[in-house]
Amino acid sequence: MTKDTPLVENLIEQTRPDCAVISLNGVTREYEGHAGKVCALDHASFSIVAGEWVAITGPSGSGKSTLVNLIGCLDRPTHGQLHIDGIDVATMSATELDRFRADKIGFIFQQFHLIPYLSAIENVMLAQYFHSMTDEKEARASLERVGLGQRADHLPSELSGGEQQRVCVARALINNPPILLADEPTGNLDATNQKIVAGLLQDLNRQGHTIVMVTHDPEMASLAQRRIALSHGKVFCHPVGSPVVTLRR
Amino acid sequence: MFFRLLMESFRRQRRRKTLAGLAILLGTTAVTAMLALATTIGDRIHSELAVYGANIVVYPAADQLDVKVGGVDVKPVTGAAYLKESGLKKLRGIFWANNITGVSPELPVHIAGTTPSGKAVDATGTGMWFKHSLSDGGGSPLVTGAPTLHPLWKLNGAWPDEALSGPASTEIAVGNALASQLGLRLGDTISSSGKVALRVVGIVTTGDAIDEQILLPLNAAQMLAGAPDAVRRVEISARTKPEDAFARKDPDSLSPKLREVWYCRPYANSIAYQIREAIPGARAEQIRRVEQSEGNVLKRISGLMWLISAAAMLAAGFAVSAAMATAILERQAEIGLMRSLGASKGTIAFLFYVETGLLALFAGGFGYLIGSGLAGWLGARIFGSDASVSSGTIFNPVLLPVIIALALVVAIAGSTPAIRRALTMEPSAILRADV
Numbered sequence: 001m002t003k004d005t006p007l008v009e010n011l012i013e014q015t016r017p018d019c020a021v022i023s024l025n026g027v028t029r030e031y032e033g034h035a036g037k038v039c040a041l042d043h044a045s046f047s048i049v050a051g052e053w054v055a056i057t058g059p060s061g062s063g064k065s066t067l068v069n070l071i072g073c074l075d076r077p078t079h080g081q082l083h084i085d086g087i088d089v090a091t092m093s094a095t096e097l098d099r100f101r102a103d104k105i106g107f108i109f110q111q112f113h114l115i116p117y118l119s120a121i122e123n124v125m126l127a128q129y130f131h132s133m134t135d136e137k138e139a140r141a142s143l144e145r146v147g148l149g150q151r152a153d154h155l156p157s158e159l160s161g162g163e164q165q166r167v168c169v170a171r172a173l174i175n176n177p178p179i180l181l182a183d184e185p186t187g188n189l190d191a192t193n194q195k196i197v198a199g200l201l202q203d204l205n206r207q208g209h210t211i212v213m214v215t216h217d218p219e220m221a222s223l224a225q226r227r228i229a230l231s232h233g234k235v236f237c238h239p240v241g242s243p244v245v246t247l248r249r
Numbered sequence: 250m251f252f253r254l255l256m257e258s259f260r261r262q263r264r265r266k267t268l269a270g271l272a273i274l275l276g277t278t279a280v281t282a283m284l285a286l287a288t289t290i291g292d293r294i295h296s297e298l299a300v301y302g303a304n305i306v307v308y309p310a311a312d313q314l315d316v317k318v319g320g321v322d323v324k325p326v327t328g329a330a331y332l333k334e335s336g337l338k339k340l341r342g343i344f345w346a347n348n349i350t351g352v353s354p355e356l357p358v359h360i361a362g363t364t365p366s367g368k369a370v371d372a373t374g375t376g377m378w379f380k381h382s383l384s385d386g387g388g389s390p391l392v393t394g395a396p397t398l399h400p401l402w403k404l405n406g407a408w409p410d411e412a413l414s415g416p417a418s419t420e421i422a423v424g425n426a427l428a429s430q431l432g433l434r435l436g437d438t439i440s441s442s443g444k445v446a447l448r449v450v451g452i453v454t455t456g457d458a459i460d461e462q463i464l465l466p467l468n469a470a471q472m473l474a475g476a477p478d479a480v481r482r483v484e485i486s487a488r489t490k491p492e493d494a495f496a497r498k499d500p501d502s503l504s505p506k507l508r509e510v511w512y513c514r515p516y517a518n519s520i521a522y523q524i525r526e527a528i529p530g531a532r533a534e535q536i537r538r539v540e541q542s543e544g545n546v547l548k549r550i551s552g553l554m555w556l557i558s559a560a561a562m563l564a565a566g567f568a569v570s571a572a573m574a575t576a577i578l579e580r581q582a583e584i585g586l587m588r589s590l591g592a593s594k595g596t597i598a599f600l601f602y603v604e605t606g607l608l609a610l611f612a613g614g615f616g617y618l619i620g621s622g623l624a625g626w627l628g629a630r631i632f633g634s635d636a637s638v639s640s641g642t643i644f645n646p647v648l649l650p651v652i653i654a655l656a657l658v659v660a661i662a663g664s665t666p667a668i669r670r671a672l673t674m675e676p677s678a679i680l681r682a683d684v
Contacts, residue, residue, distance in 0.1 A: 074589065095593055095595075098592065098593040098594075099593075101591045102590065105589075113582060117261055118253070122250070125250060126587075129250040129251070130587060130591045130596065171590075
């Protein structure tokens with residue numbers, strides 16, 4: 001597992017907001033709690049450029065899920081601006097946001113979240129169904145892309161953990177979204193399957209996919225070109241393997 | 250894909266769906282039974298209360314009210330005003346003609362004569378119809394008479410036949426008390442002072458003043474009284490709507506539109522009004538005792554039925570709500586996944602509502618069938634005496650859409666809280682195990 005050094009060196013230039021596929025500017029997300037307002041994400045500002053692979057790390061309660069919610073268009077910031085693919089998501093209606101999410105984001109989950117009563121190919125087609133219309137040929141091609149062409153008609157229970165995660169990747173890719181949002185993609189896998197999925201993500205990144213990956217695993221984080229660390233809702237950005245260099249407040 | 254998701258949901262959550270379906274089934278069964286009974290209960294209650302006599306009485310407008318002492322009309326027959334028997338056929342032409350189930354005209358006469366054993370007879374006779382065909386020339390005739398209005402009268406023998414009445418002889422029925430007093434038996438003949446032979450064909454027990462009277466065909470009474478076509482009063486039994494404040498309004502004081510509404514409702518008052526219009530010189534009034542009993546019973550039973558229906562549907566709603574809450578809770582990961590794949594809340598809600606709707610459709614349909622059967626069974630138990638309406642299943646096709654709509658409303662209302670709760674959950678909170 002190696003990192004792409006030139007990308008890290010050009011980080012400042014690459015994270016210019018004007019060429020970013022994801023850009024946060026003073027993004028804050030507050031929730032109403034019993035004891036008043038809780039700030040889950042506190043003035044987060046950073047950018048991710050197209051084709052970049054970014055790892056988001058941090059302990060539980062650090063605001064990772066809030067950040068994933070926001071980047072995944074499942075939530076909207078209380079304050080600040082969040083641009084995805086050049087569009088300010090805060091200005092979008094709920095319906096527009098649903099549509100936008102189907103178009104722009106492909107989710108890869110730690111728990112795979114495959115529907116147990118649907119076959120591998122039907123699970124992939126489910127994403128097509130909520131995006132536009134189902135196309136079995138395309139879904140099969142997507143499964144072949146992750147090496148599961150022969151297992152397309154199997155139920156998730158008949159697949160190994162690694163295979164299930166690859167179905168999840170195929171499903172994330174089926175609508176060709178510019179951003180892949182991977183949430184602990186290898187958290188539930190053994191070492192062998194972890195390698196397979198990590199390789200798959202590397203391939204996808206090489207093919208130009210932007211990957212935002214939430215992970216606790218330092219080895220997986222080291223595959224990313226950049227790490228964004230979260231602590232108590234605050235964001236720290238630093239190159240992989242380096243100490244924190246910038247406090248983005 | 251939509252149908253695949255839908256069918257799999259039914260296949261995989263069979264127990265939950267069965268539970269929710271069962272709740273809807275029981276609710277709709279109860280409501281169908283109650284509504285099916287309620288739609289026929291007016292007729293049934295009317296049939297039950299008809300044994301207590303008429304609910305409308307008609308007498309000549311020129312006459313005063315009957316003066317009765319202990320049920321016996323003590324007003325002199327002579328000099329009294331009469332209605333025309335021939336005018337009664339107009340009852341078949343009024344707006345609510347089909348609601349009139351019984352008509353019994355009466356003409357009191359004084360009968361004097363001797364029994365075969367030589368006892369002197371000095372009694373009141375009442376001329377009436379026993380099995381008279383009332384028709385205005387169009388439509389099917391109404392076969393009616395005093396026995397129709399008084400089903401509790403007990404008869405030994407037969408009712409007099411008006412066709413066998415002539416100037417020389419006629420058939421009569423004698424009240425039980427009078428028959429005992431005079432030692433009259435079936436087949437005996439009273440020789441009246443008017444030279445008419447009165448042959449006893451029936452002995453009737455009524456428990457009222459009729460027990461001391463002689464009942465004879467109306468045409469014979471008219472002959473004896475020397476008053477052809479005359480009728481002293483007419484008792485009418487009609488199916489009516491329970492009296493309310495609007496029923497008690499004077500139609501002539503209402504606006505034309507309201508008057509029309511009043512006129513077209515089968516209140517005893519409006520039927521009486523129409524009788525007055527149809528028979529010139531007649532005064533028709535409702536007999537409040539029977540009418541009010543009928544109204545009160547109907548009102549109470551209807552109220553009870555509505556209460557049972559509402560309680561059944563409320564219980565079904567809660568049961569559906571509980572079953573759906575569990576069913577949706579089991580599928581929250583699926584919901585979170587769908588949301589992350591771009592499904593809008595509306596799309597997911599639609600999927601669940603179609604599931605619930607299908608459930609309501611099937612359960613409501615079966616509930617309708619079972620409820621119709623239950624209504625027939627209940628009807629037979631409650632109104633066992635009324636054979637014409639008590640047996641079999643009560644299928645009222647109008648109820649089917651009502652029941653289905655009710656099942657849909659209850660199922661949708663019951664599942665809405667669970668669906669709303671599921672849709673307000675954070676998809677990432679559902680999807681992430683370590684948040």
